[in-house]
Amino acid sequence: GVNADSIKQASEQLNSRWIEFCQLLSERLNWLEYQNNIIAFYNQLQQLEQMTTTAENWLKIQPTTPSEPTAIKSQLKICK
Structure with missing residues (x-):
């Protein structure tokens, strides 16, 4: 009973923290x-x-x- 509930609650908290950590890590990687x-x-x-x-x-x-200047103008026309 109580022990199983405590384990379940701790597991859910750990999972929640892991999800937050992964999100933060993803944001940091995007920033980098x-x-x-x-x-x-x-x-x-x-x-x-x-x-x-x-x-x-x-x-x-x-x-x-x-x-x-004339040579440059003709070269510019060729470039265009």
């Missing part, structure tokens, strides 16, 4: 995945900024000629 996605995004953004800076610096050191 979200944080990893943010870190990956900013890493890609940093790489893009570095590539842009490299391209800008390269363009700054390129020699310019009077006929170059």
Whole structure:
């Protein structure tokens, strides 16, 4: 009687705590995945900024000629 009821109640409490634990763990894992996605995004953004800076610096050191604007315009048309 009493002993079986106590065991049943303890089992139900343990099961309830286990369910809460699993839910909390799932939330934490989702949060970690979200944080990893943010870190990956900013890493890609940093790489893009570095590539842009490299391209800008390269363009700054390129020699310019009077006929170059026309050549650039024709290259832009080809790219489109």
